[in-house]
Amino acid sequence: MFRFRSRSSDRARRAPRTALVALAAALAGAALSSPLSAMADPHAPQAATVAVRPGTPKTDRAPSTSGPRRAMAARPGPVAASAKSGGGAGKAQQLVDGADPGSGTKDGDGSVANEYDLQVTYKGGQESSGVVIGAPKVYLVLWGSQWGSASTNSTGDTVVTGDPDQAAPYQQDFFKGLGSAGDGWSAVLTQYCEGVAAGSVQCPAGAAHIPYPQPGSVLAGVWVDNAAPAPQAATEPQLGAEALAAAKHFGNLTEAQNRNVQYVIDSPQGTDPDKWKELGYCAWHDFQRSQYGQLAYTNMPYLTDVAGCGTNWFGENTPRGRLDGYGIIGGHEYAETVTDPNTPGGWTDATGQEVADKCAWIPKGSNGGLFTEDLATGSFPLQTLWSNSDHLCTGSDPIVATPPVSLSTMCDRTDKAGQPLSIPAVGVSGTGAALTYGATGLPQGLAIDPTSGVISGTAAATGGYQRITVTATDPAGRSASTGFWESVGAAGGTGCGGIEQLIDPGFENGSADVNHTVMTDAWSPSGYNIITPSSLHAPHSGSWYAWLGQNTGTDDSITTYLNTYPGFGQATFSFWLDVESAGASTGSPDTLSLVAINQYTGQPIGTVKTWTSQNPTSGYQYQSVDLSPVIGQVGWGTTIGLKLVSHETGTSPTTAFLIDDASGRES
16 A cells, blocks of 8 residues: 555544533533534434445555555464554554454454445546556565575576575566466556546546556566665665665666656565554555656565564465465555556545555455466465456456557646756657657747657746647657646746645545444544534535534544655645634633644654634634644655644633645645
């Protein structure tokens, strides 16, 4: 899954009905409305629920049902009944949403509970990338001197002395085998494309589809980076730096060379990259800006260190069975990277789940469950993938043909007049032929290189946005075109415009519900009905909003997680706020604070901004907060929690802080 975290300590809790009754009375005394009244009101808007159907897939967000985290989570396996503890110090690991083996816990009911009815939709592309449009390529990086010395085995695989379970050759064989006879799994991915409108659920025949791989072509290289030890607990920025080093090592020094590439960063046995053992996930994928273009990469820990990450998942109890996770999880991250390389600009559903998340850990033999795929290089356990075409999880689909020429999505952008620019256009020929590029509508001072496709120069001010069209043509005269808007001005710009980074920014997926009857947990509300459709207050738009300030004994809060990217430098969190107060406070004012949270410990990094009851808004007012300073404290490439928390100072609630239509954007 793409890189967001979730913490079991933030798990949504249902308040007892007696507490809700007391809350209703307290609010009534303060002349404020109660959500309990709205629940009894037959005219109140109802939750937009999605029925859970037996035997169908559900999200594997992370070890709990709280906030989002871009990772594939560990699962207790049929052989090893439990994985290492995760979700924070002293916390027992929570089972992830999805098929679970019926371990007898309150979450382990042995059934599948995916958001079956949710198709994945196209998010419009981030940083000029929506899906992989050329032949998919994987570079395997064995990071650290702990891997030992390298040699080559009889089948041509790189093997190392510090790899007791032989994870490295297993992964190489898997990627080498993709596209070989009988690989219907890779065919499922070919239905997805870019260059279509955001919100699309299907792709027309002429769109830039993900290509079906040629046999033996996916594994593009292996690097044993053993000059120095890998960190014992690598941070997210350190993992990104290793991906950057890998791009340089392999000579992939341009946007075009990295456009359809992913780097798998394998950490050695015994290490704890990005606290994977404590947080209870197995792997994640992400991307970063760099001087070599956008780099997509995967954090791949030494999976056999944790039994819940696929070890002997099919019950083999063999040396090869110990490596099942490198098929199940390695395939999971590979599939999500080709469908969503610059997360979250590709294909995800409304709850943030990608095509593999929706089908994760469904038991073998169940509808859409795990299966074994026979490739030319061996048999590998795989999970199914979500197919919009079939509306289910499947391990095989017809191959959708790619067009003769594809041209990558190009983002709308703002740039500074008089500043040198380099804007790459990246095309792909199905035959591998060289392409010739042309462009119309370029601002004065810019020109496109017909060979490389790079638009460069120093642009004059445009006086507003203007439309630019780029065309790539092969020697046979077949072509593809794409367009983007650019504004050049003296005030400066940031290049590509940021896209929405938050899951469920308008709360329209409903309220977190531990029984999975409502399909959301992106905001980790502190109590029942904090996220509400109550008719006693109004949303800014839609039906749902967040109502903080309902309690006096405890603070109300909602928490989401923002993934930041190496190479970015600005981030903004915004939302619409309505502060409704019953009157002047006799003591200290009631407050709403935005607190940045450390993803590992759950502890505050600092309070970013505070609003008070002394400033009622008389309706919703737009709020925008610059997150760049707090991100700078922890480093770009780090995931941070954003917690909005209200505090009522009196003995009864006097202020309602109403929040809706949030947004998180980076550039």
